[in-house]
Amino acid sequence: MTRNEQLHTEQGRFIAGVSEELTGFLEAQRELMATVSPDVDPLVTSISTLVTGGKRLRAQLCYWGWRGAGGAAGDPRIFTAGCALELFQAAALIHDDIIDRSDTRRGGPSVHRRFSQLHEASGWALDNDRFGHAAAILTGDLCLSFSEEAFTRIGSRAAAGTDARRIFNLMRAEVMAGQYLDILEEVAGPVRDSKGSVDRARSIIRYKSAKYSTEHPLGLGGALAGAPHDLLDAYSRFSLPLGEAFQMRDDVLGVFGDPETTGKPAGDDLREGKRTVLVGFALNMASNDQAAYLDAALGKPDLSEEEVGDIRRIMVDSGALDATESLIADLSNEAFAGLEQLPLEELPLTALRHLAEAAVSRAA
Amino acid sequence: MTRNEQLHTEQGRFIAGVSEELTGFLEAQRELMATVSPDVDPLVTSISTLVTGGKRLRAQLCYWGWRGAGGAAGDPRIFTAGCALELFQAAALIHDDIIDRSDTRRGGPSVHRRFSQLHEASGWALDNDRFGHAAAILTGDLCLSFSEEAFTRIGSRAAAGTDARRIFNLMRAEVMAGQYLDILEEVAGPVRDSKGSVDRARSIIRYKSAKYSTEHPLGLGGALAGAPHDLLDAYSRFSLPLGEAFQMRDDVLGVFGDPETTGKPAGDDLREGKRTVLVGFALNMASNDQAAYLDAALGKPDLSEEEVGDIRRIMVDSGALDATESLIADLSNEAFAGLEQLPLEELPLTALRHLAEAAVSRAA
Numbered sequence: 001m002t003r004n005e006q007l008h009t010e011q012g013r014f015i016a017g018v019s020e021e022l023t024g025f026l027e028a029q030r031e032l033m034a035t036v037s038p039d040v041d042p043l044v045t046s047i048s049t050l051v052t053g054g055k056r057l058r059a060q061l062c063y064w065g066w067r068g069a070g071g072a073a074g075d076p077r078i079f080t081a082g083c084a085l086e087l088f089q090a091a092a093l094i095h096d097d098i099i100d101r102s103d104t105r106r107g108g109p110s111v112h113r114r115f116s117q118l119h120e121a122s123g124w125a126l127d128n129d130r131f132g133h134a135a136a137i138l139t140g141d142l143c144l145s146f147s148e149e150a151f152t153r154i155g156s157r158a159a160a161g162t163d164a165r166r167i168f169n170l171m172r173a174e175v176m177a178g179q180y181l182d183i184l185e186e187v188a189g190p191v192r193d194s195k196g197s198v199d200r201a202r203s204i205i206r207y208k209s210a211k212y213s214t215e216h217p218l219g220l221g222g223a224l225a226g227a228p229h230d231l232l233d234a235y236s237r238f239s240l241p242l243g244e245a246f247q248m249r250d251d252v253l254g255v256f257g258d259p260e261t262t263g264k265p266a267g268d269d270l271r272e273g274k275r276t277v278l279v280g281f282a283l284n285m286a287s288n289d290q291a292a293y294l295d296a297a298l299g300k301p302d303l304s305e306e307e308v309g310d311i312r313r314i315m316v317d318s319g320a321l322d323a324t325e326s327l328i329a330d331l332s333n334e335a336f337a338g339l340e341q342l343p344l345e346e347l348p349l350t351a352l353r354h355l356a357e358a359a360v361s362r363a364a
Numbered sequence: 365m366t367r368n369e370q371l372h373t374e375q376g377r378f379i380a381g382v383s384e385e386l387t388g389f390l391e392a393q394r395e396l397m398a399t400v401s402p403d404v405d406p407l408v409t410s411i412s413t414l415v416t417g418g419k420r421l422r423a424q425l426c427y428w429g430w431r432g433a434g435g436a437a438g439d440p441r442i443f444t445a446g447c448a449l450e451l452f453q454a455a456a457l458i459h460d461d462i463i464d465r466s467d468t469r470r471g472g473p474s475v476h477r478r479f480s481q482l483h484e485a486s487g488w489a490l491d492n493d494r495f496g497h498a499a500a501i502l503t504g505d506l507c508l509s510f511s512e513e514a515f516t517r518i519g520s521r522a523a524a525g526t527d528a529r530r531i532f533n534l535m536r537a538e539v540m541a542g543q544y545l546d547i548l549e550e551v552a553g554p555v556r557d558s559k560g561s562v563d564r565a566r567s568i569i570r571y572k573s574a575k576y577s578t579e580h581p582l583g584l585g586g587a588l589a590g591a592p593h594d595l596l597d598a599y600s601r602f603s604l605p606l607g608e609a610f611q612m613r614d615d616v617l618g619v620f621g622d623p624e625t626t627g628k629p630a631g632d633d634l635r636e637g638k639r640t641v642l643v644g645f646a647l648n649m650a651s652n653d654q655a656a657y658l659d660a661a662l663g664k665p666d667l668s669e670e671e672v673g674d675i676r677r678i679m680v681d682s683g684a685l686d687a688t689e690s691l692i693a694d695l696s697n698e699a700f701a702g703l704e705q706l707p708l709e710e711l712p713l714t715a716l717r718h719l720a721e722a723a724v725s726r727a728a
Contacts, residue, residue, distance in 0.1 A: 032534075033541055036571055039548055040541040095505060099498040124551040126637065126663050134463040134547045137501060138540050141459060141508060145536040148512045152524045159523055160516045170396075172509040176502050177397055177404040183498045184403055187488035207400055273490065299490050 007351050010073055014063045015056055018082035022051050025083055025150055042118060043139045046111045047146070050090045053106035058085045058217040060355060061239070065221025068348035069231055077154045081224055084154075084168075085217055087147035092175065094140035098133055099183065100272060112136035154224065163223035163232070171216035178207025186273040190295055197280035202244070205277065209250075210243025214359075218352075231343070238338030238352070245331035246359040251276035252324060255312060267308035273299025277327065281320035282311075290314045332360045371715050374437055378427045379420055382446035386415050389447060389514055406482060407503045410475045411510070414454045417470035422449045422581040424719060425603070429585025432712035433595060441518045445588055448518075448532075449581055451511035456539065458504035462497055463547065464636060476500035518588065527587035527596070535580035542571025550637040554659055561644035566608070569641065573614075574607025578723075582716075595707070602702030602716070609695035610723040615640035616688060617726075619676060631672035637663025641691065645684035646675075654678045696724045 001009070030044040059082035066078045096102070097110035104110060109117060116132030124131070151158055151168055158164045181204045189197060218239045219232050227235075253262050254269035255278065269276065275298065283291050294314055297307055315321045335356060342349060365373070394408040423446035430442045460466075461474035468474060473481060480496030488495070515522055515532055522528045545568045553561060582603045583596050591599075617626050618633035619642065633640065639662065647655050658678055661671055679685045699720060706713060 029537070032537060036538060036541045037545055037567060039552075040544055043541070043544060091505075095501050099501060119551060122552065123555055125554040126551045131547060131551050135544060137459050137463060137504075138544050138547075140501075140505070141455075142537060142540045144505060144508055145512075145533070145540070148509075149533050152516070152529065155524050160519050165516065169509070169513050173393070173396060173506060174400060176506045176509070177400045177407070180404055180407060180499060180502050181401055183495060183502075187483060187490050187495050188486065190489040191487055203401060 003346065003350060007347060007354070010347070011060065011063070011351065013073075014079070014082065015060070017079040018056060018059050018086060019052070021079045021083040022086060023048070025087075025146070026051070029146060042115070043135070043142055046094075046114050046139055047087075047090055047143050049108065049114075050093065050106065050111065051086050054086070054089065056082070056086065057355070057359075058089060058213060059083075061214060061217040061352075062221035062224075064348045064351045064355070065218040065227075065235060066225045067221075068235075068342065068344040068352070069222040069225035069227035071221070071225035077157060077224065078221065080150060080154050081158075081164075081220065084147050084151035085220070087143055087150055088172070091140050091143035091147055092179075094136055094143060096179070098136050098140075099179070110136075111139055115139075157224050157226075163227075163229075164220055167216055167220045167223055171212055171220070174207045174216075175212040178204055178209070178212065182208050182274070185275045186299060189275040190298075194280075194283040194291065194295075197275060197283050198277055199280075201275055201277040201280040204275075205244050205247045205251075206240070209247035210240055212243075214239040214243030214246065234338070234342055238335055238342060238356075241331040241338065242335035242356050242359060245328050245335060248277055248324060248328045248331070249360060249362065251278050252321070252328070255308075255315065256321070267303060267305070267311075270298060270308060270311060271301050271303045278315060278320060278324045281323045282315045282318055285320050285323065286314050286318035290318065328360070335360075367710065367714060371711060371718070374711070375424065375427070375715065377437075378443070378446065379424070381443040382420060382423050382450060383416070385443045385447040386450060387412070389451075389510070390415070393510060406479065407499070407506055410458075410478050410503055411451075411454055411507050413472065413478075414457065414470065414475065415450050418450070418453070420446070420450065421719070421723075422453060422577060423447075425578060425581040425716075426585035426588075428712045428715045428719070429582040429591075429599060430589045431585075432599075432706065432708040432716070433586040433589035433591035435585070435589030441521060441588065442585065444514055444518050445522075445528075445584065448511050448515035449584070451507055451514055452536070455504050455507035455511055456543075458500055458507060460543070462500050462504075463543070474500075475503055479503075521588050521590075527591075527593075528584055531580055531584045531587055535576055535584070538571045538580075539576040542568055542573070542576065546572050546638070549639045550663060553639040554662070558644075558647040558655065558659075561639060561647050562641055563644075565639055565641040565644040568639075569608050569611045569615075570604070573611035574604055576607075578603040578607030578610065598702070598706055602699055602706060602720075605695040605702065606699035606720050606723060609692050609699060612641055612688060612692045612695070613724060613726065615642050616685070616692070619672075619679065620685070631667060631669070631675075634662060634672060634675060635665050635667045642679060642684060642688045645687045646679045646682055649684050649687065650678050650682035654682065692724070699724075 026044055026048045030041065033040045033044055062081055062085055063078055071078055093105060094111045097105055098112050102110050103113045112132040115135035116128040119128035119131045185200055185204060215236050218235045222232055222235055255266065257266060259266050282294055286294065294311060297303060297311060339353060339356060390408055390412045394405065397404045397408055426445055426449055427442055435442055457469060458475045461469055462476050466474050467477045476496040479499035480492040483492035483495045549564055549568060579600050582599045586596055586599055619630065621630060623630050646658055650658065658675060661667060661675060703717060703720060
């Protein structure tokens with residue numbers, strides 16, 4: 001077997017193992033829920049539908065963080081950790097979709113839409129959207145509890161007082177804080193000093209995305225394998241800039257990406273009023289008139305294709321897109337420099353390089 | 365010191381200890397959140413405002429379950445357990461108030477209202493209610509994570525595989541399932557066979573209220589002290605009917621209670637469309653015309669005082685109120701019979717008797 005074959009075999013085994021663990025975990029929960037009432041089955045079903053999709057990026061980072069710190073390939077505890085991370089991500093997505101009013105997720109209806117469709121199809125009374133939102137709040141809460149239940153099953157390596165538990169707690173608190181900063185900037189951004197908008201957008205990215213999606217999963221895997229603090233620090237020097245670059249690429253694709261490739265309508269981030277780094281640069285680099293136009297357009301749910309085109313032009317002409325691309329390049333370079341400093345064996349190092357390359361060079 | 369003085373001293377010490385632990389826990393979280401951004405402070409503030417109120421019923425049951433099973437009075441682990449239960453209750457209330465559209469909680473604005481007021485006061489852009497809901501979803505998620513973080517701190521007695529952890533997980537899953545059954549019955553009740561409405565309402569009460577508010581907190585305290593399963597079963601024979609009677613009393617007060625004493629407008633449960641045991645009896649015992657009137661009135665947000673009066677009359681004349689009161693009496697008797705069977709020392713037994721008496725004989 002070549003190095004690459006070995007890598008793909010091992011990674012494939014891990015991903016299959018996580019899926020199997022998720023299936024078993026959720027089937028047991030489904031049985032438990034059936035003792036309450038057959039009526040609650042849709043809660044578990046919507047969670048299991050959601051966790052069958054997704055790239056399992058966080059679980060993979062966790063795995064290679066574990067392997068890099070000397071964890072064994074077939075250890076069931078790392079499968080359980082991957083399962084807990086996937087459940088946490090599902091919980092975050094369920095509530096995120098309510099907050100962002102997103103009707104689709106991973107090619108299907110989002111959870112609140114599933115429940116409002118169930119309401120319609122069943123001919124139930126009162127308001128279907130209100131029922132959908134309420135049911136999705138509860139499903140997200142259930143999924144958040146499941147995530148922690150799975151995490152605790154790892155046992156002593158994830159017990160009270162361990163580094164792994166500390167990182168797990170920090171991950172949850174920071175991503176919720178980051179999501180709050182994100183919705184806050186949508187409403188407070190227009191009345192705050194636009195000079196601070198790039199810094200505020202970078203802070204949102206750091207907490208809502210980079211720490212949550214890359215730094216903490218990698219560190220969690222390392223900590224579960226007993227990594228010393230200097231290895232965890234080295235992991236962060238690689239994964240934090242990687243996560244920031246990844247999210248900024250996502251934000252650029254949200255405005256300039258090809259809808260056929262990204263799977264979401266171009267301009268939706270603008271209609272939602274997301275104040276990204278790209279938007280922050282544009283507000284500062286465009287003329288006063290253009291900045292005022294952009295400020296007023298952000299968050300308009302009925303923004304036309306033409307207005308989206310205008311905004312794109314402002315972002316290009318002002319140099320905001322170039323400034324963002326240049327920052328993405330700097331962060332990528334920082335991440336890859338951090339990667340080369342990692343004191344890892346070749347297999348986990350190669351795996352992390354592949355994951356990093358896929359993260360920063362994607363078109364969707 | 366008399367028995368009663370001893371009881372009140374010990375209970376007072378516990379309640380003060382839980383409050384102190386909550387304060388310390390939340391202050392540490394506030395400092396952590398400050399490293400993210402000063403902007404996220406309102407999330408922690410709204411949680412700490414919420415947990416300063418309340419009767420601490422669940423924490424007290426947990427405490428006497430612990431003491432009854434031989435746990436020591438000053439053990440810090442039971443304070444931590446009380447803190448975790450209070451945080452869980454706060455998380456449930458935050459999301460419940462979004463679902464029920466309740467604008468007040470414990471004499472102040474509910475969390476989503478706090479955030480929409482912050483939005484208004486700050487002159488932020490876009491929709492203040494939408495911001496309030498989104499911020500409260502995130503605050504509830506944060507609080508749910510805090511609850512589990514506190515619970516894990518108990519250490520080995522609450523570790524993976526213990527009875528205490530099993531009960532904690534069951535409590536969370538069952539209350540979320542019960543809340544779903546509650547919102548489901550509001551919309552599905554009108555099109556389902558009304559013959560099943562009392563059974564469905566009792567199932568909602570069991571999972572949403574009784575298991576969560578009385579059975580699991582008491583069992584959790586017992587399990588943390590190492591109670592054998594036959595003591596946990598005996599706890600359930602007392603606490604489950606107690607919790608059901610408590611919730612049914614609450615439902616009766618929601619329609620017939622004095623708003624000055626209960627602190628909430630009479631009829632609000634009807635406007636929300638809550639299908640309680642009392643409603644279930646009325647649907648089955650009233651004439652067809654009266655049942656149709658009731659069915660149509662439930663969930664009407666603009667139900668007048670006169671219509672509420674009509675519904676009260678239907679409930680009295682049909683015998684539904686009597687049937688409910690009789691069921692409450694049966695459940696109370698069952699609970700007190702279960703209490704007398706408990707193999708406890710006199711102090712915890714007396715404490716549980718006081719809590720039970722307060723629960724079933726209240727007017728608010």
